[in-house]
Amino acid sequence: MSDKKTTKNLILDAAEKLFAARGFYGVSIRQITTEASVDPALASYHFGKKKDIFDAVMLRRAEILNRERIQMLDDCIRRAKPNPAPLNEIIDAFTHALLNRSNKGGAGWKSYFAIIAQINNHAELGGEIMTQYFDPLAKKFLSAIHATMPESNPEDLYWCYHFLSGALTLTFSGTDRISNLSNGLCPASDLDAVHERLVPFITAGFEAFKAKYSN
Amino acid sequence: MSDKKTTKNLILDAAEKLFAARGFYGVSIRQITTEASVDPALASYHFGKKKDIFDAVMLRRAEILNRERIQMLDDCIRRAKPNPAPLNEIIDAFTHALLNRSNKGGAGWKSYFAIIAQINNHAELGGEIMTQYFDPLAKKFLSAIHATMPESNPEDLYWCYHFLSGALTLTFSGTDRISNLSNGLCPASDLDAVHERLVPFITAGFEAFKAKYSN
DNA sequence: GTCTATAGCTTGATAGAC
DNA sequence: GTCTATCAAGCTATAGAC
Numbered sequence: 109m110s111d112k113k114t115t116k117n118l119i120l121d122a123a124e125k126l127f128a129a130r131g132f133y134g135v136s137i138r139q140i141t142t143e144a145s146v147d148p149a150l151a152s153y154h155f156g157k158k159k160d161i162f163d164a165v166m167l168r169r170a171e172i173l174n175r176e177r178i179q180m181l182d183d184c185i186r187r188a189k190p191n192p193a194p195l196n197e198i199i200d201a202f203t204h205a206l207l208n209r210s211n212k213g214g215a216g217w218k219s220y221f222a223i224i225a226q227i228n229n230h231a232e233l234g235g236e237i238m239t240q241y242f243d244p245l246a247k248k249f250l251s252a253i254h255a256t257m258p259e260s261n262p263e264d265l266y267w268c269y270h271f272l273s274g275a276l277t278l279t280f281s282g283t284d285r286i287s288n289l290s291n292g293l294c295p296a297s298d299l300d301a302v303h304e305r306l307v308p309f310i311t312a313g314f315e316a317f318k319a320k321y322s323n
Numbered sequence: 324m325s326d327k328k329t330t331k332n333l334i335l336d337a338a339e340k341l342f343a344a345r346g347f348y349g350v351s352i353r354q355i356t357t358e359a360s361v362d363p364a365l366a367s368y369h370f371g372k373k374k375d376i377f378d379a380v381m382l383r384r385a386e387i388l389n390r391e392r393i394q395m396l397d398d399c400i401r402r403a404k405p406n407p408a409p410l411n412e413i414i415d416a417f418t419h420a421l422l423n424r425s426n427k428g429g430a431g432w433k434s435y436f437a438i439i440a441q442i443n444n445h446a447e448l449g450g451e452i453m454t455q456y457f458d459p460l461a462k463k464f465l466s467a468i469h470a471t472m473p474e475s476n477p478e479d480l481y482w483c484y485h486f487l488s489g490a491l492t493l494t495f496s497g498t499d500r501i502s503n504l505s506n507g508l509c510p511a512s513d514l515d516a517v518h519e520r521l522v523p524f525i526t527a528g529f530e531a532f533k534a535k536y537s538n
Numbered sequence: 539g540t541c542t543a544t545a546g547c548t549t550g551a552t553a554g555a556c
Numbered sequence: 557g558t559c560t561a562t563c564a565a566g567c568t569a570t571a572g573a574c
Binding site: 128129130131132133134222225226228229230231232234238239243246247250262263264266267268269270271272273274275276277278279281282283284285286288289290293294301302305306308309310311312313314315316317 | 349
Binding site for chain 3: 147149
């Protein structure tokens with residue numbers, strides 16, 4: 109995202125980094141502008157309120173991601189025609205762009221996903237922002253999943269999606285808990301290891317509900 | 324936790340409620356003492372720094388929970404002897420006390436779990452606090468899981484545990500995203516619905532790695 | 539677009555009377 | 557244990573010169 113080092117981008121980059129580390133309320137405008145080596149007044153000039161900086165940080169990468177993810181979903185649906193897309197490919201389309209960017213996209217992307225992880229689990233900020241940016245996409249994926257598991261209870265599928273969302277976002281959080289817990293065997297930063305395991309884990313979880321409520 | 328309405332407890336109850344809603348940095352000491360209808364100076368007198376209030380909030384329920392969860396784990400291990408405990412019972416022992424308290428324990432417990440969800444996904448607070456309070460227990464559960472899936476790759480099991488942790492804590496977060504997404508079909512507050520589905524979902528996820536790396 | 543200066547407020551924390 | 561009073565520091569946000 110370091111396209112051009114305009115003042116706006118310098119502020120957004122600094123804000124992204126600091127919000128990721130300490131959360132929305134843990135960062136002041138002055139810390140952001142200091143980190144960006146920019147005058148404090150410029151934050152208000154370019155963005156307005158602090159919340160507007162936060163929204164701008166969220167927005168600039170959301171569009172890129174959503175485009176990639178919808179593309180992957182459409183591709184796997186097209187490949188499978190006239191059958192429904194296989195479940196594991198749908199899950200992969202949902203997660204691939206995220207894990208890949210977090211892994212190889214550079215520090216800015218890593219910070220971005222750490223913020224996503226925080227707000228997804230935050231009572232106040234979570235509902236509003238995630239709904240705004242990611243719900244349309246979530247609905248597309250859920251309808252693809254329903255198409256490939258038509259006999260399943262929709263309620264089950266929503267909850268499974270919820271578990272997927274939680275497992276995925278914790279992976280982005282940037283906490284080293286899994287590293288400590290495994291005595292270094294599983295570094296939290298090893299997103300290739302996650303990628304390899306998340307898709308089969310989640311796919312198997314969904315499949316446990318293939319026809320559970322037919323009895 | 325409203326054992327006795329001492330000043331200390333009033334402060335802890337208020338802090339718990341506010342931290343759950345807005346996070347550690349989103350709440351001031353004065354907001355806490357106002358909510359508690361108590362003089363601002365008493366927070367310092369009883370606890371010291373703001374972080375000490377937070378630690379006290381975390382600590383008072385952690386012990387109760389961990390005792391219950393270890394008890395359930397030991398019970399299901401004993402019942403299964405001389406065989407290893409079944410996987411689904413281990414997962415249930417891990418999650419039951421949490422979901423049950425969150426569901427039926429009252430507003431204080433609900434707030435407590437919302438805080439857990441936040442810090443579990445928070446880069447700065449997450450590693451330290453979760454490690455401190457919950458890692459010994461996590462290790463006990465992982466070793467029980469390993470005993471029932473001895474042929475599995477330990478790395479796989481750690482990552483599966485990580486996915487479990489994410490799915491579980493998002494459930495506690497108190498965001499209404501799943502309610503909105505499902506047009507009210509799945510209220511986020513319906514923890515019975517979660518309980519029913521989380522255990523089979525996670526169990527199936529783990530079982531996908533029963534012998535994956537034998538090929 | 540950028541900077542200085544500042545208004546007006548809230549913060550965490552404490553000293554000292556009761 | 558509780559309260560009043562207060563400090564120094566930091567905060568958001570803006571007005572106005574350049």
